[in-house]
Amino acid sequence: DGGITQSPKYLFRKEGQNVTLSCEQNLNHDAMYWYRQDPGQGLRLIYYSQIVNDFQKGDIAEGYSVSREKKESFPLTVTSAQKNPTAFYLCASSIDLYRASGANVLTFGAGSRLTVL
Amino acid sequence: GESVGLHLPTLSVQEGDNSIINCAYSNSASDYFIWYKQESGKGPQFIIDIRSNMDKRQGQRVTVLLNKTVKHLSLQIAATQPGDSAVYFCAENVNYGGSQGNLIFGKGTKLSVKP
Numbered sequence: 083d084g085g086i087t088q089s090p091k092y093l094f095r096k097e098g099q100n101v102t103l104s105c106e107q108n109l110n111h112d113a114m115y116w117y118r119q120d121p122g123q124g125l126r127l128i129y130y131s132q133i134v135n136d137f138q139k140g141d142i143a144e145g146y147s148v149s150r151e152k153k154e155s156f157p158l159t160v161t162s163a164q165k166n167p168t169a170f171y172l173c174a175s176s177i178d179l180y181r182a183s184g185a186n187v188l189t190f191g192a193g194s195r196l197t198v199l
Numbered sequence: 200g201e202s203v204g205l206h207l208p209t210l211s212v213q214e215g216d217n218s219i220i221n222c223a224y225s226n227s228a229s230d231y232f233i234w235y236k237q238e239s240g241k242g243p244q245f246i247i248d249i250r251s252n253m254d255k256r257q258g259q260r261v262t263v264l265l266n267k268t269v270k271h272l273s274l275q276i277a278a279t280q281p282g283d284s285a286v287y288f289c290a291e292n293v294n295y296g297g298s299q300g301n302l303i304f305g306k307g308t309k310l311s312v313k314p
Contacts, residue, residue: 086242122207124288124304125243172242187233188302190242 085109086191088173093196095160095167103158103194105173113179114156115188118142119170128171131156132179160196168198207286209309218276220308222289227270229291229303234263234274237307238285246274246287276310284312 086107095101107114113132117125127140131150145164150156156175160167174188212218224232230251235243249256249263249272256263262275272289288307 088242122306124306125290126304127302174242187245187248188243190244192240192242 086173086175086189088171088191088194091192091194093194095196095198097198098162100159100161101196103160103171103173103196105156105158105191107154107156107173107175107189107191109175109189110153111175111177111189112153113176114150115174115176116140116146116148116156116158117172117174119172119193125172128158130179167196170195207307207309209311211311211313212279214279214281214312214314216279218274218279218283218310218312220274220276220287220310222272222274222305222308224270224272224289224291224305225303226291226293227267229293231292232263232265232272233290233292233302234261234272234287235290236283236285236287243288279310279312281312281314284310286310 089104093101115130116128118128119125126142128142128146129137129140129148131137134150134153137148137150145161147159171194173191176188177186210220233248234246236246237243247258247261247263249265251267254265260277264273274287276283286307286309289305290302293301
């Protein structure tokens, strides 16, 4: 089945540590995204990538980094510079970055919950 | 995703009743809207979309209504079932054909279906 796989589902981190969340898709989508979800808030965009070796900052990129070395993979690193990293992180993909439509809506992974101890 | 529903407006309905979930969007220039469903511990799933040149669109058991005058969007679910229990949120896209990096997501409403 085609889809997006995020791992790990749950992750605990000590303060001052960097952690990397994995996101893999086999949908052959060009565009990939990382969102952060906090209780009672809408999804907020961290980073997005239109194509391999290219990515753009979203609304809350500070304290995060990404890479896009392969079309199917878009890992997110939560660095020690992120002051409040405890959250639910969602990876998504779409056929391309533009032309939001029923044929090009975001497909989401199941999410990764990061807790800072 | 279990804590996604905390601090959200909650709608509680009886199984078999119709549900109406509302969303006020922020930008009068938005011209494409999406409803997502997020079950506990899962990522959001696309339900239905609507363009700004329409005021109503129907899917299977779901209907989306758009009122551009008051910037209001609603999702109607007919004959609500226990499997419909989830958090529902809307998203708006400014300028159809614009970047999906510009999607704005609402905070969501938690739908609870009583058997």
